[in-house]
Amino acid sequence: MPDSSNRSPAARAPRGIQSVEVGGRLLQALLRAGGALPLKALAEQAGMSAAKAHPYLVSFGKLGLIEQDEASGHYGLGPLALQLGLVAQQRLDPVRLAGEALPALAAQIGHTVAIAVWGTQGPTIVRIELPPTAIHVAMRPGTVLSLAGTASGQLFAAHRPAAELRPLLKAERPKIDAAELEQRLGRVRAQGLGISVDALVPGVSAMAAPVFGPDGALLLALTAIGPSSIFDVAARGAVARHLQAAAAHVAARLGRAAA
Template structure:
């Protein structure tokens, strides 16, 4: 009985703080300064009730009032807290427990890739019980041209940077063709920059990327992007599995699950989708 009372006491908050917090939530939701009557209405209270909260929040720097319009907006302390929160937000740390659950639900391997010094690099891999064993481990760098994760990053990275990587891949391809491995079939030629641009436009149109047996025969993959507060892509959430059981439809179960996971991480780090050119 005493334990129950202790738990209840720990859970009990300060109601006035929670009530006043609705004003902050309303400002955050609308993303702009608001007149008192509108702000109070959105917070579910009268202007007379809202005003004392706004005065106190103003003294703390959480809210400030525009001297010309009289509208209320978020103050300098709110901005500082937001910036500190963004600095502390680690998308890989947030996504790691999510991909474990995702791999179990989908029945496919799920990984996290970030942009490294040599291109898209896998930093986390979570295998499903029915995992497809491919030559991939933590630290694996993948191609930007024929992998789902690689094309996804290429679609959202600066064009000059992506083009330079493409030219590097094309140079390596020429060397490999000049010294073919005995008994190995020749790989299909890499796209030109113009051809690759069309592929990347298709990735951006769907908001995610997929590959169907292009890297390893019989293995498919889909990848969804995570964006930060500037609209830059910081991470890819990628599912990999046998083509026979892997749903690569843009509106299929795997695509929906990957988007949901990536969007959740983006939201946690204050991310926003980039503005289309």
């Protein structure tokens, strides 16, 4: 009996239908374009000739995956593609998807990691993962975070409407000057990260990366927290890179196109 253990990874890979994969490049090209394209441009984006692309487009049109505008002749995504997207979107749970990323993220950065969402009282921790190390900072689900004094809070404050933030900021202790807060939030928007160092608890630092939905709304924050003595708070440091990579992965699974 032949020994299959020595086969190459390519040989062991499931067999697909090449023509489907080739045609799928046209759908991927339309997604990247974000709108309808003429035949020649669409074919070029998919890496094929117009003559090769056209039969695929005809078949996709019969299925409703693609439709052709009668006036311009341009090709765009059809009703079936839109329906599939809506069904997939309805089944996606941002917290569940982000939660799946937490164990690997905690192991990578060596610190406690958590998910924060916007709740009725402000940014709220809903999921926590401890690192496989003896030294870590503990948090509890349900903790409501300071808008001005925490990494996740600043991240949400930088992306929520001012009218929504105003009553919560009034209740914050200690108070913070409005101009100083806006300066902090400006840095958060510029860096794409919320960072706090010894802000509320001496010796504890944190960093938060945003997960945006397809419409650009902030869905949740992936947060890392640890002892300041060993926590890398650099905006381009190792913790930041791992947080942002995990956030981008979750956002992509939710349907957000890469920046």
